[in-house]
Amino acid sequence: MKLVLITGATKGIGRSTAFDFANAGWDLILLARDLKLLETIKSELSTTKSKVYLIKCDLSDSKTIDDCLSEVITEIGCPSVVINNAGFAYNGDLVGMPLINWETIMQVNLTSVFQICSFLVPYMRQKGGLIINVSSHAANNSFPQWGAYCVSKAALASFTRCLREEERKNSIRACTITLGSVNTPLWESEFINSDFNKDAMLSSSQVSKTILYIAEQPRSQIIEDLVLMPSAGAF
Numbered sequence: 001m002k003l004v005l006i007t008g009a010t011k012g013i014g015r016s017t018a019f020d021f022a023n024a025g026w027d028l029i030l031l032a033r034d035l036k037l038l039e040t041i042k043s044e045l046s047t048t049k050s051k052v053y054l055i056k057c058d059l060s061d062s063k064t065i066d067d068c069l070s071e072v073i074t075e076i077g078c079p080s081v082v083i084n085n086a087g088f089a090y091n092g093d094l095v096g097m098p099l100i101n102w103e104t105i106m107q108v109n110l111t112s113v114f115q116i117c118s119f120l121v122p123y124m125r126q127k128g129g130l131i132i133n134v135s136s137h138a139a140n141n142s143f144p145q146w147g148a149y150c151v152s153k154a155a156l157a158s159f160t161r162c163l164r165e166e167e168r169k170n171s172i173r174a175c176t177i178t179l180g181s182v183n184t185p186l187w188e189s190e191f192i193n194s195d196f197n198k199d200a201m202l203s204s205s206q207v208s209k210t211i212l213y214i215a216e217q218p219r220s221q222i223i224e225d226l227v228l229m230p231s232a233g234a235f
Helices: 011-023 035-047 067-076 099-124 145-170 205-214
Strands: 003-007 029-031 052-056 082-084 129-136 170-181 225-228
Touching: 003 011, 003 099, 011 029, 011 035, 011 145, 035 052, 035 067, 052 067, 067 099, 067 225, 082 205, 099 129, 099 145, 129 145, 129 205, 145 205, 170 205, 205 225
Parallel strands: 003 029, 003 082, 029 052, 082 129, 129 170, 170 225
Antiparallel strands: none
8 A cells, every 4th residue: 555644745855755755656645734735735646646645733832742643543544654754943042941842843853753652553554564764964064053963863763763673573664755945945944044055955845855856665675764864974
């Protein structure tokens, strides 16, 4: 069954991933907090043969996630691939940053992934499946003003490795795709102050095509960790 769940599906990497998977013949479960944008994407995907299901869910609210996922299982069924793409960033000093910003980064970038996997993996064990977690080279590096983001992505990479080893026996594969800077709407956020050269960044399309490549590997093998960087270098 080629059914994929994509979080953060309305913008940037998530949106591009939705279109690439649809064009490759996958059915889609698109999860995001903005229902209007989800409906716009569904309309645009009507030219494909894919079935598109929409789930309105704010991953920064830990109390609503299980209910959103219960709706997925009840009405649609269990996805064979889960792409944890949604992310949040805050640009500022590590010490002294508002606690609410720290908690939001950890909730969206890490804890929501734990919640999604905790809910879906028991269902996925019946037929096996693949989980792709979108990380950043910030997981392996230290950038001033990006401390909380670095911590969240490092923890996500570790979570993926641990999940992979625990679930091998259940035919669950888990992969981290580690990205250099990508030109997405994240840079336009009110929480980010940056003057990086966006023209030198990866495009969302480059990333989404790589995610599709990972997802379409034979079930008998896995790309455990894939690093995709802009050829201009790391920043």
